[in-house]
Amino acid sequence: MESDIILVIVVVTALGFDFTNGFHDTANVVATGISTRALPPKLAVTLAAILNFVGAFLSLEVAATVAKDIVNPAAVTMTIVFAGLIGAIVWNLITWYYGLPSSSSHALIGGLVGAAFVAEGADSIIGAGLVGRVMVPAVIAPILAFLVAGISIVLIYRIVGRLRPGPVNRGFRVGQWASSGLLALSHGTNDAQKTMGIITLALVAHGSIDADNFEVPGWVVFASASAIALGTYSGGWRIIRTMGSRIIKMDPAQGFAAQGAGAAAILAASHSGFPLSTTHTISGAVMGSGAAKRLSAVRWGVAGNMVIAWVLTVPAAATISAATYGLTTLFGDGAVGPLVVSLVALAGLLSVFLRRVRRGPALTAAEI
């Protein structure tokens, strides 16, 4: 009975994380399409939410990586998963509050590693998986997206640069319908799967799924897809209100190149099971398309903040989740610890959210 209650808390927390992931990342997915006026804001957000939902069903490779290749599934308990999720949510909230474009994915993985390390020791962490399947691809993906977007925009300008801008812009705005759709699809594919992996890990710890021969249940896929789609739909509206004032001037060809490069990198990584930071990949693509036209078009200060957030995310989320694990186990092994911690976290989350909303919105990838 106690373990069932903890499982429910973990699943609800994981879906809450998935919702905040969609909410947090809406700007990255839709901002480029809206800023170039390729898509009306309401349509862009609705389309992004639908395609995030669809994308979650495309592949399960990333979910398998999160569930099997980062921490030893046999050593993981539901309290570890719970503490990992809280660590990720709290770090997401801190970076969101200060406007740092950090990665929800890195926070999730850092959180999981921190809690597992404190609970079961270093042996519970699969170092090769953490470095080989998470850290190295995480460094390569934004650089790849930067280069692909940069090369693409240089080629585009060489081919259509001397033509009348009116029809060319109209053409690329049409293209952005497809590239925006692909970007939303890729986001759903990679990010929703991380939550699927986490819930699957909790199900293994609960004993509902065999650790040696497990697969992601259908209800987990559907619930994760729904949560990220709802988050995307909810998050978009705040971005729309601020869209006109903060986003850099980007022409439709740059928007098309950035979205195409970001989507290609994320989809290819999802196929290989690499849990990327979609935020960093899309940001890299936006910077690449901006830098190829004019270096000063990129807000390098924001790019620097992104690197700082990138370096800090895994250790910070790991530290928070380790502390959360310690706090949770103070109440014993039962459901009281997760229940108390989730109530405290919920109260803190609401308080920080309301304070941040009063201060105004944070920067988005398209602002870089």
Add this chain to the structure above:
Amino acid sequence: MSLLTIVDVEALWRTTWTAAVAGVGICLVFTFAVLGLTRSSDMRRDDRPALAVLYGLLAAAGMLGTLAGVIYGVALITT
């Protein structure tokens, strides 16, 4: 344990070149569609129907190529 032994170099390399070829390739093919559409419209306005048709064909090929690339990419991921 060196980095090369723990990184799945083959998968990483496959991901990198696939993303690069797909990203640049789709952009390039679609740009030819835009070029074809724009030039076709210019040629029609200049009363050069043969060139207008040729550019129209380029635009159609670019559109079809883009669509085929997107469908192939998504199909590849689902398999």
